[in-house]
Amino acid sequence: MRKISVLFFFITFVIGTDTFLISPLLPTLRHTYHISADISGWLVSAYALGYVCFALIAGPISDGIDRKKIMIYGLMAFVISTFLCGLAPNFWSMVIFRFIAGISASFVTPQVWASIPHLVKKENIVRSMGYATAGLSISQVIGVPIGSYLAVSSWRIPFFSIAGAAFILLFTIIFMLPSIPSVRQGEKQSLVSTYTQLFVAPRATKYFMAYFLFQLGNFASFSFIGSWFTKDFSLGVAEIGTAMFALGVGNTIGSLFGSSVVKKLGEAKSLFVSLVILIVLYAVLPFSPNLITAEIVLTLVFLIGGFVFPVFMSTMQSLSTTARGTISALSSATMYFGTTIGGILGGILLNHVSGFIGVAWFTTILYIFSLFVYRSSGLFQGTPKPIDHHKMKENTH
Template identity: 50%
Template sequence: MKKLLVLFFSVMFVIGTDTFLISPLLPLLQEEFHVSTDISGWMVSSYALGYALFALIAGPLSDQWNRKKVMFWGMVAFSVSTFLCGTAQSFWVMNIFRFAAGISAAFVTPQIWASIPILLPKEKILKGMGIATAGLSISQMLGLPIGSYLASAHWSIPFFCIASISLLLSFFILYFFPDTIPTQINREPVSFLKQYTNLLNNSTSQLAFLGYFVFQLGNFAAFSLLGTWLADQYHFTISQIGTVMLFLGLGNTIGSLWGSAIVQRLGKNHAMSTGIFLLITLYIVLPYAPSGTYIKINLMVIFAICGILFPIMMGSLQTLSQTSRGTIAALANTLMYTGTTLGAVLAGFLYGKTHFFILISLFTSLCYLIFVCLFKASGILRSSVK
């Protein structure tokens, strides 16, 4: 079991690092490909768009195919497409390879979320979910800064490193991951449309998923342009941006690991309301940061709060159905990456036209406010739909 947990953590760490790698590299890539700020966000969006579109297919398939084979070939494709990103000679070629990397990742991560409840003992399931989630959090704390520092030598090096590690993990999947076929899962094949129709057949599900999408829209609108804003406003180098990302990841990891104690003390409703209020306040004052130290502290607190709120959201969504957990994870991932796509494009447009980060902060704050209203109106925080 320990080998599986290490494998789950490692896969999520590598994919998490690749997912957010472009943001701190945007200033370098803008210069490399000679593109303006208002369209540079597409290098973030193309990966997210590929993931968002194909997660809708990969999620339901994770309940009907041998997950080991899907995960292995998905990881191999992820390695190849990420390697090709490092060889891109133009802006649009980079977008094509990032799109392919997003498609590949969409066939990997749903297998992990769907496999944990099956491969681990019941009493270890929550631990397994936590370790997989920690892989994503720590990828921000360590993976992104390391990638930024490597990129200071050349922007392509992080892509080549991630590709090499991903290929190695592919063979670990082949060796350590057990075969998991539909007969073991006791699930009858069901059409994709039927699975999603059954899941979204009530107002609780509809409002909850809509709220989750709005949250991610605002979340990634701010995140995608952080590197560009820091370079423009404070003249941060790529290494300094990497250091900011280190504090960001540290905050997220702290929130993920110790947030449950805070939620138990406050309750889900109170923790959600308080967290959203603090996030809005911190984002509104962020553009007026007097120093780099303030920026690091502000972002660390912001992402610590997000680390506390994210498990509440995902845990609540998982209560919507006990028979479609893979579909729930797939839809949540699709909404997250759709939010990433639209958020990055909107942020790039707003900042490219005005160079006022406060507009992005206000947009993110509005999204957070709409999210908490929708999520609470759905009733998902106080009830479970079977």
Template identity: 45%
Template sequence: MAKVSVDRPVAPSAHPPPSRIGLVGFTTMFVIGTDTFLVAPLLPDLTRSFGVSTEVSGWMVSGYALGYALLALVAGPLSDRRDRRRVLLSGLLAFSAATALCGCATGFWSMVAFRFLAGAAAAFVSPQIWASIPALVPPGRIVRTMGLATAGLSTAQCAGIPLGGWLATVSWRLSFWTVGAVALVVWLVLLRMFPSVPAAPGAAGGLRATPRLYAAILGRRRLALFLLGYFVFQAGNLGSFSFVGTWLTRDFGLSTGSLSAAMVALGAGNVGGSLLTGRVAGRFGPRRALLLGLAVSVALFCALPFAPNLATALVLLSLIVGGVGFMFPVVMTLLQQEAGDARGTVASLANAVMYGGTTVGAALCGLLITGLDGFYGVAGFTVVTLLTSTAVFAASGLFRADPATA
């Protein structure tokens, strides 16, 4: 069996201030989150610019997701065997370049290719944040620091994505160039502020050990089912979100600028959900809190396609993304509990599963929103995936009584 690597904890006296780690985690996840979801509000403009159908336009979302999903399978074990600082800086520099190239795309397939490269580079970035925090931050501050990094993703939806949409009123190319430039600034911040996180002595080396490592991880039935449920969950969740902009533009006549303003409201819901995570999980326990979030999401998606006007649709969507903002930190916490020593590998595997689900979900939702009126097909698909993921989570034993450490 492959030897599982363990990050060497930084000695207490050498701990950088938790506020510094939280800050770099926040800024890194902000720029990654902005780029991850940037295409969603730009999709109507990109579809028109490249002269493609709505049915195939989802590949501009799926290209990024596919690149992330494939490269994350290599990035996780690689980062567990090397200094995470070096992996993080290399990945972010490549991410900055690939995102800027998206602004230079001359056609549909060149955009898909550049989005693939951006996703591949991002696969070497965000897992390093999740895996480094437990090694760099004192135990009593880990949850709070994780929450601050997660808030970077939420703020990206609230501020970064709408900003990209507003820049697109000048040119959609400007949106990508700006995100690429911001990523370069964040790289300079990390170069100065992010400390070394070396692998443990004796960590397994060489890519040939990777298949055995994954076999050991996926051989654990509980974790394998957890990841399968997460795949199905994100196929519906992120797959449907990819076409929210298309739906609001088509059925409610929103312009690109108005759509960006709508994304602010959705982002605010996401931030609110993130802020509620600690309180709700503390009261019910993370496992029951996740079950509650799934149940509420099913009810909201059932109501969404029947929204009689834009205001109602935005309220429902804000509640939905608030639930996502609440559930994401819970899922990451539970996955870290299941990960054991292979934090980097499991974090990367979870992200690969997320983007793999997004690839499948966006492709299917593209067919559904083209073939059916309104948001009925997409919302119905999402309800099915949420119910299926809940059943898979239950089969894994995830919803059983929380241990004292949960």
């Protein structure tokens, strides 16, 4: 179990580094490509849009094929597309390569979340997801700041480095990861029927809607933290990397050590408390009088974020026992759809509203809506048992 957890950690670390890399590089890329803040949001959104569009297909496919094969082919494409990002000669070529990188990632990371319930005991699911989440967190602690430092020499070097790391990881997966056959392997099922069966599950629609609202607010803010630090605190690209380090530390602590708190509070209460705290923190964030205060508030935000993310994933995985690849892919697609819209709206708000208040309060309002949608779903009154669509199908014959 430990080897698998470590491998999944590195998968999410590499993909996460690539996902979040654009945020601290936005000021540099804006200058390189001579684009405005409004347009620069598309460098974030292109990756997310590619992920969203193809995750919806990758999920159902992975529920009928060995998940290891899906990871291998997806990572091959990821290596190539990320390397090409480092060669992008202009804005639109970068948008295209980021879009393809997003498509590639959509065939990799959802398999991590879908595989965990198959490979670990039920009582260890949240903990294992916490380690996978920690890979995303560490990508901010180490990957993104290092990318920022490397970008001082050339903004292309971080992309080449990620491609190289992913290439090494590809061979590690081939030799270390066991075969992960799907419960429905060999069955033929249309995309429509797969999603129709999933949303038969109680609360599914509201769970995904609440999660979308959360991620829309989350990435509207996260994508432009670096730009805010440059605009209001006059930080350079290397200094942004240092500032992001503290945020990543908070996220990592929440990811690694949050599972014990979740066991005491329960998943539903943990989610409720986390959302309430995040609402308060984002409401006060834009009034930070200096960089140190902003760093403290954002570190707390990221700590809570690292704590609650495995709860989000575990909650949605509880919807079904036989469509976990679809759930994982749809969860990721929901997150990246939020990233797509958040990247566009966040850039507009930052450019047209003084300071960070427009972006932060946009996030605050969306978190409030997310909390109420979760409440209306009945989540805080208890979580129903997951539906086994395979058994349901057998009982109809």
